[in-house]
Amino acid sequence: MTREVREPRDDEEWRASYELRWRVLRAPWDQPRGSERDEQEERSLHRVCVELAADGALLRVIGTARAHHLGEGRAQIRYMAVEESCRGEGVGADLLISLEEALRADGVVEVVLNARESALRFYERAGYRVVGEAETLYGEIPHARMAKSL
Numbered sequence: 062m063t064r065e066v067r068e069p070r071d072d073e074e075w076r077a078s079y080e081l082r083w084r085v086l087r088a089p090w091d092q093p094r095g096s097e098r099d100e101q102e103e104r105s106l107h108r109v110c111v112e113l114a115a116d117g118a119l120l121r122v123i124g125t126a127r128a129h130h131l132g133e134g135r136a137q138i139r140y141m142a143v144e145e146s147c148r149g150e151g152v153g154a155d156l157l158i159s160l161e162e163a164l165r166a167d168g169v170v171e172v173v174l175n176a177r178e179s180a181l182r183f184y185e186r187a188g189y190r191v192v193g194e195a196e197t198l199y200g201e202i203p204h205a206r207m208a209k210s211l
């Protein structure tokens with residue numbers, strides 16, 4: 062088995078990516094299917110981390126992340142999710158690096174995101190700094206606004 066970070070390649074990978082988003086980021090707060098997407102999807106950069114069999118066949122999608130341009134050299138990362146049993150193995154860090162490389166190539170100089178407090182340390186390890194408070198999601202998940210210069 063190998064792992065690879067890449068753009069989703071086909072319908073199966075797109076479906077698994079949105080399913081993972083929903084399961085990790087929405088279902089625990091009783092949010093309906095569909096709430097894991099927004100109006101920026103078609104204009105965004107998408108990454109999945111896939112597990113592949115020796116012959117290259119997809120075994121499963123274990124991580125997902127997205128970035129969209131804000132204009133003036135800025136972009137926002139959203140919807141970072143890693144399968145619970147695969148956390149702490151560098152998948153999230155690899156997803157971030159892959160998005161940042163693509164954003165840099167697009168001329169982006171600053172990336173911002175709204176981090177759940179439980180994920181603050183993860184983003185700090187990746188070079189992001191807290192720059193303010195962000196909205197509290199579903200009335201119970203405090204978020205911090207974070208930024209990183211590329």
Ligand SMILES: CC(C)(COP(=O)(O)OP(=O)(O)OC[C@H]1O[C@@H](n2cnc3c(N)ncnc32)[C@H](O)[C@@H]1OP(=O)(O)O)[C@@H](O)C(=O)NCCC(=O)NCCS
Nearest residue numbers: 141142143148149150151152153154176177180182183186
């Ligand atoms: C946050 C999340 C994406 C991190 O993914 P991951 O694959 O577990 O992270 P990695 O293994 O790449 O970790 C990279 C580094 O961050 C650290 N780290 C990861 N999650 C952490 C956490 N919650 N608290 C503290 N440190 C953390 C790791 O120890 C590692 O440190 P190292 O560089 O010293 O080895 C994942 O835990 C997740 O999906 N959480 C639930 C959904 C979520 O909160 N998404 C973010 C919404 S803002």
